[in-house]
Amino acid sequence: MKIENTAVAGTLESSDVQIMISEGKEGITIDLESQVLEQFGRQIKQVILDTLTAYDITDAQLKVVDKGALDCVIKARLTAAIHRSLGIQHKETPWEV
Amino acid sequence: MFNQANITRLFLSNKKTLSDWKTLMLDSGIERFSNEEVMLLDSTYGIYEEERLVATVSISGSLVKYIAILDEFRQEGSVFNRLVSHALQELASEQVFHVFVLTKLKFQQSFEYLGFKLIAATDQVAFLEYGIPTIENFLEKIPQKNVTKKASIVMNANPFTKGHYHLIETAANENDWVYVFVVEKEQDVFSTKDRLEMIRQGTKKLTNVTVILGGDYMISPFTFPMYFLRQNDEATKVQTTLDATIFKASIASYLGISTRYVGEEPLSQMTETYNQALKENLEPEIDVKIIPRIMTETGKIISATNVRKHVATGDLSAILEFVPKTTYDYLVRLKK
Numbered sequence: 001m002k003i004e005n006t007a008v009a010g011t012l013e014s015s016d017v018q019i020m021i022s023e024g025k026e027g028i029t030i031d032l033e034s035q036v037l038e039q040f041g042r043q044i045k046q047v048i049l050d051t052l053t054a055y056d057i058t059d060a061q062l063k064v065v066d067k068g069a070l071d072c073v074i075k076a077r078l079t080a081a082i083h084r085s086l087g088i089q090h091k092e093t094p095w096e097v
Numbered sequence: 098m099f100n101q102a103n104i105t106r107l108f109l110s111n112k113k114t115l116s117d118w119k120t121l122m123l124d125s126g127i128e129r130f131s132n133e134e135v136m137l138l139d140s141t142y143g144i145y146e147e148e149r150l151v152a153t154v155s156i157s158g159s160l161v162k163y164i165a166i167l168d169e170f171r172q173e174g175s176v177f178n179r180l181v182s183h184a185l186q187e188l189a190s191e192q193v194f195h196v197f198v199l200t201k202l203k204f205q206q207s208f209e210y211l212g213f214k215l216i217a218a219t220d221q222v223a224f225l226e227y228g229i230p231t232i233e234n235f236l237e238k239i240p241q242k243n244v245t246k247k248a249s250i251v252m253n254a255n256p257f258t259k260g261h262y263h264l265i266e267t268a269a270n271e272n273d274w275v276y277v278f279v280v281e282k283e284q285d286v287f288s289t290k291d292r293l294e295m296i297r298q299g300t301k302k303l304t305n306v307t308v309i310l311g312g313d314y315m316i317s318p319f320t321f322p323m324y325f326l327r328q329n330d331e332a333t334k335v336q337t338t339l340d341a342t343i344f345k346a347s348i349a350s351y352l353g354i355s356t357r358y359v360g361e362e363p364l365s366q367m368t369e370t371y372n373q374a375l376k377e378n379l380e381p382e383i384d385v386k387i388i389p390r391i392m393t394e395t396g397k398i399i400s401a402t403n404v405r406k407h408v409a410t411g412d413l414s415a416i417l418e419f420v421p422k423t424t425y426d427y428l429v430r431l432k433k
Contacts, residue, residue, distance in 0.1 A: 006194040006229055012182040012211045014175065020194060022229040031231075033212045061229055065212030067178075 003060045007084035010077035017069035021081045024061040028052060034066035047071050051078045104183050107141040117150040125165035142183055154180040156188060160319055161198045174207060181211055196227040197319040217343040221335055224320055235312045236351045244273035248356040251315045253280040255287050257295035257424045260360060260399040263391045268358045269303045276352060278311035282318050286405050298423040314343055337374035345379050356384040393418045
């Protein structure tokens with residue numbers, strides 16, 4: 001899928017993550033900010049990349065401000081951002097991915 | 098202590114609300130805010146604790162402003178995070194994904210902690226951005242030139258006169274390449290698109306000139322608030338210093354610009370202050386060349402203000418001595 005519109009999901013509060021997704025030209029760029037970058041930076045990026053792959057998104061620019069979110073939260077927020085960007089509404093939601 | 102539901106929209110047109118809000122501002126040390134600025138706010142949000150307003154944030158365009166939190170409710174920044182987070186969500190729902198904040202230095206870290214990126218800081222204020230596109234995205238779009246001597250001019254060109262042409266031509270003769278940045282703020286009389294087009298058409302003959310929009314980073318409305326400053330002239334100085342710092346730290350260093358050209362402005366105190374600020378902050382790394390104003394053949398001062406006056410009266414033939422033929426033709430077409 002092609003990301004054309006910018007969208008955001010999540011908050012900047014503790015245990016949450018705010019993810020902004022926008023059009024990207026070549027590949028995926030992730031600008032990740034996190035207090036736990038050293039320990040979990042790679043894992044957070046992996047969750048993001050896996051989720052993007054599930055949607056077949058190959059080009060996008062992402063800004064991720066992590067406040068200690070669990071993997072499932074990161075996945076949920078990114079899914080929400082992707083859906084907002086693509087304008088996916090209730091029925092079309094591919095919950096299986 | 099608070100949750101998202103505690104944040105309510107404040108309507109400052111309500112007298113009681115406005116007085117609560119002003120009390121909070123003063124209590125948190127923000128003393129200067131003009132009524133005009135308050136009127137320009139798009140929306141304001143606040144947190145009440147037992148009838149008392151204890152925290153607030155406002156949005157004006159894509160700027161997050163007037164964050165105030167009473168000392169006893171600061172609790173390690175969680176209220177601050179909630180306020181900023183709320184403002185960002187409101188902006189996102191309005192499709193605004195590129196947000197700016199201008200703040201005192203002591204709050205720079207608090208914003209950085211929330212993912213804001215510093216663009217530039219002076220000894221008094223810090224200017225930060227959040228979201229996409231970033232300043233890197235802006236810079237990447239500018240064509241890089243692999244030459245030695247590069248110069249830059251930032252101009253409004255409202256509209257493009259012979260004086261502007263003279264400035265660009267001088268820079269083009271003295272350098273290998275010239276970047277002309279057009280002030281990207283919609284103002285009276287000529288739109289940004291028109292101003293850009295007039296400069297492009299007027300400088301077509303000059304083969305070493307790139308004309309591009311200045312984005313949000315050069316003489317931008319975001320770097321011009323005065324609310325936390327004591328006096329107008331002090332505010333002007335802070336603004337101009339910040340603008341010069343952004344230019345030096347982000348734009349000139351990225352593009353390898355070694356000279357900045359400005360027009361001499363004997364009539365405007367503001368421009369004079371600006372030119373001085375550029376000299377003080379850019380030199381010695383970047384040369385600031387102030388080019389004397391040129392006159393018409395009959396000795397009249399060429400100024401865009403004069404041209405606008407003639408345009409307002411509909412007397413286009415009177416502007417021919419002040420503007421290049423290209424501008425004249427453009428304005429004739431625009432009038433139709």
